[in-house]
Amino acid sequence: MDLFVQQTVNALALGGTYALLALGLAVVFSIMGLINFAHGELMTISGYTLMYCGIMGVPFAVSVPLAISAAVLAAVAMERIAFRPVRGGSGATMLITSFAVAMILQVLFQNLISARSQAVALPQILSQSVHLGNVIIGVNKIAAIVATVLMLIFLDRFMNRQKTGIAMRAAAEDFAVARLMGIRANTVIAGAFAISGLLAGVAAVLWVSQRASVDPLMGFTPVLKAFIAAILGGLGSLRGAVAGGFMLGFIEVYLAAFLPQEFQEFREPIGLGLVVLILLFRPNGMIPSRFLGSIKV
Amino acid sequence: MTRAPLLSAQGLNVRYGAIQAVRGVDISINEGEIVTFLGANGAGKSSTLNALVGLVPVAEGRVLFDDQDITDFAPERLTPMGLTLAPEGRRVFGGLTVEENLRMGAYAVNDADRRMAAWDMVYDLFPILHERRKQFAGTLSGGQQQMLAIGRALMCGPRLLLLDEPSLGLAPKIVGQIFDLIALLRERDVTLGIVEQNVAMALEVADRGYVMAAGRVVATGTAEELRQTDRLSAAYLGEE
Numbered sequence: 001m002d003l004f005v006q007q008t009v010n011a012l013a014l015g016g017t018y019a020l021l022a023l024g025l026a027v028v029f030s031i032m033g034l035i036n037f038a039h040g041e042l043m044t045i046s047g048y049t050l051m052y053c054g055i056m057g058v059p060f061a062v063s064v065p066l067a068i069s070a071a072v073l074a075a076v077a078m079e080r081i082a083f084r085p086v087r088g089g090s091g092a093t094m095l096i097t098s099f100a101v102a103m104i105l106q107v108l109f110q111n112l113i114s115a116r117s118q119a120v121a122l123p124q125i126l127s128q129s130v131h132l133g134n135v136i137i138g139v140n141k142i143a144a145i146v147a148t149v150l151m152l153i154f155l156d157r158f159m160n161r162q163k164t165g166i167a168m169r170a171a172a173e174d175f176a177v178a179r180l181m182g183i184r185a186n187t188v189i190a191g192a193f194a195i196s197g198l199l200a201g202v203a204a205v206l207w208v209s210q211r212a213s214v215d216p217l218m219g220f221t222p223v224l225k226a227f228i229a230a231i232l233g234g235l236g237s238l239r240g241a242v243a244g245g246f247m248l249g250f251i252e253v254y255l256a257a258f259l260p261q262e263f264q265e266f267r268e269p270i271g272l273g274l275v276v277l278i279l280l281f282r283p284n285g286m287i288p289s290r291f292l293g294s295i296k297v
Numbered sequence: 298m299t300r301a302p303l304l305s306a307q308g309l310n311v312r313y314g315a316i317q318a319v320r321g322v323d324i325s326i327n328e329g330e331i332v333t334f335l336g337a338n339g340a341g342k343s344s345t346l347n348a349l350v351g352l353v354p355v356a357e358g359r360v361l362f363d364d365q366d367i368t369d370f371a372p373e374r375l376t377p378m379g380l381t382l383a384p385e386g387r388r389v390f391g392g393l394t395v396e397e398n399l400r401m402g403a404y405a406v407n408d409a410d411r412r413m414a415a416w417d418m419v420y421d422l423f424p425i426l427h428e429r430r431k432q433f434a435g436t437l438s439g440g441q442q443q444m445l446a447i448g449r450a451l452m453c454g455p456r457l458l459l460l461d462e463p464s465l466g467l468a469p470k471i472v473g474q475i476f477d478l479i480a481l482l483r484e485r486d487v488t489l490g491i492v493e494q495n496v497a498m499a500l501e502v503a504d505r506g507y508v509m510a511a512g513r514v515v516a517t518g519t520a521e522e523l524r525q526t527d528r529l530s531a532a533y534l535g536e537e
Contacts, residue, residue, distance in 0.1 A: 163404065170390045170401050176352055177388045182376035182405025182453060 002134040007257040013141040013206075015249020016148030020203040021226030022233065022241035023155065024196035030172035030236045030289065031192045032087070034094040035227065038078060038101035040219025042197055044109060046071040046204030047120065047214035054121030068201030075197025076190055087189070109216035117215040126209050144206045151202055152242065155195070159238070164191050172236075232275050234285025243286050248275070301364055303328045303488055304349065304380070304457055309358035311344045318344040320512040321358070326457060331479070331489045333499040333520070335529065336509035342492040343385055345509070346459050349490075350375055350382045362457070377405040379456035385465065385492075387446040391435025395426050398434050398445055402452030411454055418485065419448040422478065440471035447478065451487070458482070459490040464498065476502055500524050 021039065028036050046067040053063030082101045086093050126140045159165040164187070171178040171188040179185060200219075207222055208214060225248060233244025251271045259267060278286070302325035311319035319341040326332045334342040347353045349360055351372045360368045362380050375381065390398050399419060406412050420427040423444045429437060434445055443463060450458055463479070464472040476498050482489060483502075493499035500506060500520040508516040508529055516526060523529055 163400070166393065166397050166401060167404060170393060170397075173390045173392055174388055176372075177384060177390070178401070179372040180350065180352070180376060180382055180384065181401045181449070182373050183401070184373045 011250040011253035013144035015246035019245025022229040022245040024199035026241035037098040040223035041105040042200035043204035043219035071201030072197035075193040079193040234288040236289035240287035310356040333503035333506040340509040341512040382459040383450040385461035389434040396430040402449035
């Protein structure tokens with residue numbers, strides 16, 4: 001029972017990080033019809049910001065907001081430089097553009113920083129743990145869960161109460177009519193990228209907090225997982241992205257914890273098999289978007 | 298000296314790839330008028346309206362609104378100037394509440410007093426929208442959605458409101474309500490351009506009309522004149 005509680009906490013922490021990343025992908029996809037595979041590089045940029053802040057002795061309380069801001073700025077710059085010129089292009093055009101952005105950034109990290117993994121200085125407290133009865137919970141796991149919950153509350157408020165957030169929901173449904181309301185395409189698209197950057201930045205801080213290192217390909221795996229989570233939840237649906245992220249986190253952590261030893265090497269295929277199984281019964285995801293296939297920009 | 302029309306288009310052409318939807322159309326709408334656009338399906342009425350508000354590009358020709366050349370303006374620039382369209386098929390934001398839909402309608406209005414006046418006017422015209430304000434627009438009936446689409450377009454305080462097929466797909470009783478409303482809008486100094494397939498209703502509320510066939514204007518005149526001309530039925534029967 002104690003093991004189960006502990007693994008559930010781990011699953012919530014990992015699933016929450018996937019959920020934040022999947023949400024970032026979903027916000028941009030719902031508005032532009034673009035799957036941004038360079039989303040992971042936003043994470044890497046945050047990771048390197050944390051690393052350099054550590055080297056320069058910047059306090060962690062300052063370097064975290066700096067790292068998150070770096071991802072937001074990078075996301076907005078990415079849209080302006082790489083995606084605006086192909087806006088309105090086919091899905092394939094935008095997808096290939098996002099691969100190109102990801103690869104260019106990876107090569108830049110390798111050549112300008114280092115191809116090897118770099119240590120990131122973290123405050124002591126993150127590696128400590130709390131004992132609750134027989135359950136031992138890492139402070140970094142608690143931090144991940146709290147940060148995820150705060151981000152989800154923030155995003156919910158933003159999308160449902162702020163004028164720009166409501167405009168983003170409107171544009172995701174029907175871009176042409178949103179423009180008839182006087183909503184500028186650049187505003188909602190830049191807004192979507194800024195939100196996705198914010199989510200990637202927070203996810204990066206959580207990701208690095210578990211590993212204390214950063215490398216040029218750091219963002220690849222989590223974003224691939226987030227992409228799976230977004231599909232599992234229902235591509236383009238924000239609630240679906242959150243549900244899919246948590247579901248994937250639970251599948252991965254429980255399999256790692258409870259699968260018999262002799263099957264452990266098949267953990268990944270078994271996990272993906274479960275995802276495929278869910279999609280067999282719910283082909284459009286757990287919480288499908290009602291507007292998939294609607295007119296984009 | 299007569300005043301310049303509020304909106305005019307000269308030699309308007311719209312193309313979708315190889316297909317020419319609108320061919321050299323000249324139209325004008327004066328302040329305070331209700332002008333209707335009639336014709337069979339595919340006559341180019343909706344394309345004309347969409348081109349006026351910048352939803353589809355103008356291939357050739359010129360559009361003037363309030364003496365300003367707006368030919369290449371995007372829709373989001375025209376709304377703050379007072380020109381907007383309630384599109385065909387209602388196209389309310391189904392995943393937004395009624396209130397949020399209306400709030401989006403006022404997106405371009407920065408003046409808080411004007412916004413308040415717009416809320417009051419729309420809720421006054423459509424008490425049902427006030428009653429349903431917390432409900433998702435996707436759960437409204439067709440008639441209520443049409444009221445919301447018109448209400449949403451009114452939220453920006455338009456000087457010229459274009460309505461594309463406001464009665465399409467609605468029950469006869471609801472159609473009557475929509476046209477009563479259009480008559481009410483005239484009293485509120487909103488100039489209207491209406492594409493309509495319900496010819497009798499449209500000519501009843503309109504001052505003037507244009508009859509279109511195969512992308513051209515084939516007849517124009519006052520509503521009274523159009524009621525009597527046989528070019529109208531000819532346009533519908535495809536003899537033009």
